[in-house]
Amino acid sequence: MQRFGNANKATLLTKQDWALLATTAGFKFCVVAFYMIGLITMLKEIGFDLKQLSWFYLLGGMEMAKFIVSPLIERYRLKRIGQFRGWLCLSSLIIFIALFMLHFIQPQRDFTLLMVACVLLNLSSLFFGCAALGLTCSILPFEQRGFGGVIQVIAGRIGKMLGGGLVLLIYHHYGWQSAVDLMGIFALLLILQISLYSESITTTEPQNNQLRFLFTRFFHFWRQPHIPLSWPILLLLVFIPSGMVVSSFIPRLNALGWSSQHIGLLLSVFEPLCAIAFTPLSGILLKKYSRVSVTQWVLFSQIFAFCLFILFEYVGTNFPYLIAVPILLLSITYALLVPCLLAMIMDKSTQTYATLDSALQFSVALFGAYLAGFISLRLAHAFGYLTVYLVATVIAVGIWRFFGCRKEAF
Template identity: 30%
Template sequence: MTPARWALLGSLYITQFLALGFFFIALVAILRRERAPLESLSIISLLGLVWVVKVLWAPLVDRIRFGRLGHYRGWLILMQGGIVLTVLAIGRFDVVADFEVVFGLCLLLAVLCATQDIAADGLACRLLSRDQRGVGNGLQIAGGLLGNMLGGGVVLMLYPTIGWSGAMLVLALGVAVPLVQLLRFREPVLADGRDQVGALRTQMRRLVLVWRQPGGGRWLVLLSVYPLGIGLVYYLATPMLVDAGWSMEHVGFVMNVVGSLIGVASALAAGMLVRRVGRRRMLVAVGVAQVIALAAFLLPATGASGSWAVVGPLCLLFVTYSPVATVLCTMMMDRATPEHAATDFTAQYTVYTLVATVGGALAFQLAAVLGYPGVVMLAVAMASLAAVGASLLYQDPGTARAEPDLSAPLAVPSE
């Protein structure tokens, strides 16, 4: 991997969340400031469902090539360009008076960003060797956090000065950066015709076949358990802070800025440790770290309001949340075959996303019945189950079948 390719992957992962971060976070604040009804605000959360259902068209990304543009490179150029044009189009409408049009364009934007993510993941699976996947996925998680922080934080801070159209222009310019890099990039291709993956029906079968690899059933169980505990507490962190008497400004700063910066550092650190420590040990380590971080939340959950009683558990949560995603994504890439990279990875990541989303949705319902302490105890139990399961159930696919040699089958055009 050359520095230029690392930079390309980083900018792709940052910019896919740059615009989304703005519309998920900043748009809600802007609409509420303009006295938009709460019903308009609630519908924005539906944009997140696109990230769950994107698995349905992931096989198309693996199946369709674009001639001289390349395979994943072609998808990325089209999606990145589409995101730029859609953001510029949104800037031509009034966010309140034309809300229906703005929301429709935001839905299109979410589809474009989700498709860009599928292609970026497919490209990363092919470019990264086994030893590089930890760092690559640390970069993926860190890039998403940075993009979310820049779009949902920095651009929102600029909004009172530059206005709606100005904010859209800034977002469009940021998203356009990878286009320049993609034009200079030459995508490696799989030798011996393996890029020709057959009919779409065959490609769709990968959504099932990916779980039939050695250890696939046990891996599905782990993916279904691992994000549940931390998802329960992460979504409750904000109301806990509010109940503890924190101002909205302090909550936003800690959750979106401090949390993102800690998450970026911990994701990159975890990515570098994966190669040194090994997959299984890292999976167990982040599982144990989850248990400790979630148990610490019993302090604010039971009413402790001192600074360290609240800030300490929050920092532990931020330190743990990103490494969990980094390690799991690294293992997802291990199970993605080069010729079906986008579909295999997306199928696995969808399970992780869906479980985390369901956990967040259940958190508020469970809190109403069990209270904060009850939910935290449940989360600790789920995290403990995940840590134990990691040591008992995880099977590295590299130990069950030969690891694909990604250096041999790739024909790399000169750059």
């Protein structure tokens, strides 16, 4: 297998490198959880209706625009500060400005200003995520990508607990401004860490850094000899089954009579803790076995998790808290799958265009996940949750068979 990205075996990451990889991943998920869980929940409790909240969900879809933002990061390199360090510092500073605006906004009275702050928050978070991904691909050597993925998944889950769980806890006890201020403190601490970080020069200058070339690379990337046709197909499909089921969690739990407090405890505390506990297993397996073998095993284990959702709909609805079992099991399999895919994405990203190549691949995967959520809620509304679980299981079996039949290509 060809090795792309930073394939230098002699490359040794410092403690400072590992610390920044962990905190950037954690902060990115913290911001996403703050927006998609914390902020949405706070606005709903304040009195926002579904029509108003739909605009905030729409803004959250900016994450799919990674393939648009990444060429800008490749083209405009802040060399004096560091290519990725510069973008990380700038985007985290804008995140802090957006949070500073939110502190002084009265949501019900200042809806327009609230939307402006949310646009700024999501846009800067998008740039931050692309820069963090580019840094990861550029400095992680081939042998450490599995472990690097494990570190980032664990950090991301901790970030989810902070941005979703802790923020809401602060909100319930101290109010809107204190919850927003907590995020502002996280942003300031990260800015301080980034300012003290010395970025290693591991990337080479692109032969062609014109914007037109960088944008057209979205099409040229998939035509490279080391990128089989089955790879973009796998990326598009791989998160559809889990995306369908995950998007049904909150409405299904509500329908079963779960309180908002118990839903938050399950999804923002126990679910991330399970992921944190089992994610290191992925790193151990990736050191002992190939990426392809581990991925195939995890894809099969996901099928078992989906089958438990189906079983619950038939025999477990009289015991509503039993649904926590398949939810936590799916979280574990997802936590095992992400480091595998992250390692494979980095393998296929060239060192010269680390940000762009990795962002292109993630954009395809995110599109599949968002599409799954869109379809899932409509299937549940029209035919019920059992249909969602059946469709997700069938697709998961198809993906597992597809991957198994073409694993030599990966």
